[in-house]
Amino acid sequence: MGRKSGESEPTRWGTLIILLMGLISFSMVYIFMSSVMSSPPPSSSSLSFNSKTKGEESEFGGCCKGIEKLELWGAAVKWGTEFKFNSSEQCCKACKDMCRGNDGPCLCDSWVFCGNKVACGDKFGECWLKKQKDVLVPDKQETGNKIMWTSGLIFGRGEGIVGLETEYGTLHIKLLPDCSPKSVVYILELLALRHCAGCYFYRAEGRGQSWDVKGSHIKDASFGPPFALIQGTLEAQGTTFNPIQTEHNPTIRRGSVAWAGSGPEFFISLANHEEWKNSYTVFGSVLPEDMVIAEKIAELPTNAEVWNNINVSVLEKNVPLRFQRIKIGNGD
Ligand SMILES: *[C@@H]1O[C@H](CO)[C@@H](O)[C@H](O)[C@H]1NC(C)=O
Numbered sequence: 596m597g598r599k600s601g602e603s604e605p606t607r608w609g610t611l612i613i614l615l616m617g618l619i620s621f622s623m624v625y626i627f628m629s630s631v632m633s634s635p636p637p638s639s640s641s642l643s644f645n646s647k648t649k650g651e652e653s654e655f656g657g658c659c660k661g662i663e664k665l666e667l668w669g670a671a672v673k674w675g676t677e678f679k680f681n682s683s684e685q686c687c688k689a690c691k692d693m694c695r696g697n698d699g700p701c702l703c704d705s706w707v708f709c710g711n712k713v714a715c716g717d718k719f720g721e722c723w724l725k726k727q728k729d730v731l732v733p734d735k736q737e738t739g740n741k742i743m744w745t746s747g748l749i750f751g752r753g754e755g756i757v758g759l760e761t762e763y764g765t766l767h768i769k770l771l772p773d774c775s776p777k778s779v780v781y782i783l784e785l786l787a788l789r790h791c792a793g794c795y796f797y798r799a800e801g802r803g804q805s806w807d808v809k810g811s812h813i814k815d816a817s818f819g820p821p822f823a824l825i826q827g828t829l830e831a832q833g834t835t836f837n838p839i840q841t842e843h844n845p846t847i848r849r850g851s852v853a854w855a856g857s858g859p860e861f862f863i864s865l866a867n868h869e870e871w872k873n874s875y876t877v878f879g880s881v882l883p884e885d886m887v888i889a890e891k892i893a894e895l896p897t898n899a900e901v902w903n904n905i906n907v908s909v910l911e912k913n914v915p916l917r918f919q920r921i922k923i924g925n926g927d
């Protein structure tokens with residue numbers, strides 16, 4: 596995905612080079628495979644998405660992952676002493692099952708499972724389902740090697756949406772804690788900070804003539820540049836960023852919010868990038884109606900730069916950003 600030059604750090608460059616190699620080899624393949632570029636200009640019809648018709652399942656990320664050696668507190672809605680499972684996934688699913696009502700917030704939004712047979716002893720298999728006072732600020736946690744519990748968060752319909760505020764508007768992002776729990780914990784830390792000094796977009800590339808307004812690739816068009824993304828960094832001043840291990844790597848869709856490598860570089864995709872395979876950890880998605888804001892940022896003035904043989908468009912002026920809480924509204 597790339598990183599701004601001039602801010603080099605050996606470890607990040609390592610990741611960068613691996614990532615760029617992918618893009619480079621892709622571009623090379625493209626150059627060899629296609630000699631003529633002919634594609635229609637992107638359609639100018641207005642964005643038409645219907646976020647309200649999404650199935651209940653897609654309200655979640657469709658995964659059931661938690662974080663080991665983490666104990667989330669909070670009021671129990673189901674006591675683990677009589678509620679046992681063989682895996683953390685089953686415990687997570689039991690929580691999701693309490694969260695399928697059509698109205699109101701989830702009855703269960705967090706789960707705590709004892710999965711280490713030796714350390715847990717009689718507690719092995721205990722599955723505690725909980726309801727946080729504020730799911731964006733999960734209750735007092737214990738973490739560390741001595742902790743035998745695994746915990747996870749569940750964000751149901753209308754929950755777990757944070758605002759990514761920019762001067763061009765606020766992008767509402769649905770976080771996916773069941774798929775990329777560690778990434779989401781980091782975003783919740785940024786949210787709690789209330790500032791995100793040092794967080795900004797620095798790269799902006801439109802869909803060009805390669806992807807249509809819905810993000811679908813146009814037949815026979817190139818796969819960039821431009822690469823249909825806005826990219827930035829989420830390393831807030833005054834915090835220590837620990838690289839995030841690979842979590843959930845689905846195909847990048849229009850609206851996907853993903854780490855470039857192990858962060859803190861991240862990007863929002865304007866297109867469906869099947870050609871990138873499963874290379875990036877996705878931890879959220881921009882609500883479809885807010886993609887106009889991402890498109891606006893993608894059209895800001897840029898300068899051409901070359902990062903490891905990749906042509907990129909770097910914003911003339913960085914776009915600062917920060918996470919903010921969203922008022923609980925009408926369920927979007
Ligand atoms: C857990 O595994 C045991 C032994 O394999 C089995 O008897 C039990 O039914 C399983 N429990 C659940 C909830 O799947």
Ligand SMILES: *[C@@H]1O[C@H](CO)[C@@H](O)[C@H](O)[C@H]1NC(C)=O
Pocket residue numbers: 622819820906
């Ligand atoms: C990158 O930009 C240079 C000059 O602007 C151009 O000649 C070259 O073809 C570009 N490479 C790709 C892969 O688009």
